Amino acid sequence: MQQAVLVTEIGKSLTLGSRAIPEPADGQVQIKLTTQQVAPHDTYGHDLGLFIADRLPFILGTNIAGTVTSLPASPSPFKIGDVVFGLGSPFYPTPEMSGLQQYALLSTESCAKIPQGCTPGDMVTFPVNATTSFAALFDVKGFGFPAPPPFPPSKEEFDAKELTVLVIGGGSAVGKLAIQYAKLAGIGTVIAIASVGRTEELKALGATNIIDRHALPEDIRAEVKDITGQEGVEYIYDCVSWDYDFAISLLSKTKKGVLLTLHPAEKAIELAKEMRPSARVQFIVGNADFIQPHTKAFWEALPIWVKEGGLKVGKVRVVEGLTLEGIEEGLASYRDGSAVLPVVVHPNSI
Template sequence: MTNMQKALFIKEIGKPLTLDTRPISSPKEGEVLIKVNATQVLPHDTASRDRGLFVQGHLPAIPGHNIAGIVQELGQNVTEYSIGQHIYGQGEAVAVIPDSSGLQEYATLPINMSAPVPEGFTDDQMATLPINATTTFCALFLQNWLGFPAPFSTEAKTFDYGKEKLVIVGGGTNCGKLAVQLAKIAGIGTIVSIASLSGEQNLRAMGATHVVDRHSDD
């Protein structure tokens, strides 16, 4: 493996990304180096390029922090993974040095922000999971949002999820599907998903009790 790689950089705020090269990073203790197979580009990445969100003051930067790929090298004391293992995870969006960014050929990932790719799932699917799952979990279970107790919390022991009703607008989106599944895990009694009826069977299998056609005028 060469010690240089291609990457897409934000070099100037408000300008297109620039293709250039940079050294391949070595993983630190508690990290692994992966060959990047897929990266999810999110709205905050666009805001980084256009307005400098997270990256103002430490350019050049590399977008993309939800990553899936193959382990190439293990950092010191890493025993959780092996070379050649298929993993996914979330890099650091506010890092000064973009070693864990995804729009490059190789990236480092902290082991505490990564997990093995389950059998039967694609890189594209797993690269959508870290931030979408975090966002959905926060929306459902943080006190200042919808405020359902998290299923593993002390409050959950006395909370009657079965009496609760949840309406999910955009139930066919990635976050919408995750919301259905997390609500099902929590035991919420009525889960209404507003989505295209073409996905009704899939949404009901995930846990939706009702699917409302998003094209309906009612």
């Protein structure tokens, strides 16, 4: 048996329980968790039941890193003792692929060995965030830019230097990854709307311009025009909003724009039909299915991008053991949209 942190009732305190250690099926590995990052969708899962409401008691946590402790009988790309990081799944029928427990399962197509010189703690914030912003920039449902090496070069002509990408919420974890991917892809102008206190940090990651997110919408639009010389931009990735009037107002009026959202986009689609009829609005989902057929190639590339410095490891705050108070604090930190030092939990410590 193992210990696990359970959501037994939506919006109520977490509880500590015990449950069987899951055994891997074909295409899976069993992981003894070293570390697990608490992410905003875990807060929505806890508070509102996002993804999990119909399967209580359930376990939160999709950013997972640890050591392979069991394999199925079928051949596997991994061996016992490999140290890996990967993307769990709140969509799995049972909470086996969730991280707030001592042992979990990962799909072999959504995990990778931790690169030499990196630790599970370095890599654990990447799975969902790196998948999501990869989908935004490089999937055809997103901007569809050619992905950087080790992906093969694009057969079509692509003048990245001429392009402008606007990231709303450049200071968020997904926003910072988008800025770094844009730099890797050679995008010429990368504008981040973020707190000005982040200017140095975001420029170091690859943003060419920072606009104060606390400025008035009309001032932000004017600043975008000053930077680009144009009314609106073609490529907008909104990492933080729930209402999209502002994001749509920043889309080009004359060129076919694309607005990518990380929260459901039905209203944005309707609004864009009125405000920018030629624009495309897409809700991006950071999971393995969304980025198919590139999931395998993405998980091969991700450790390389981190190891070679293309993607930087962020700071975190550690909670030792499956300590309910520390985990609840981590969940609470996402409730007001302020800057967050993500909580990572060490489920097997103590």
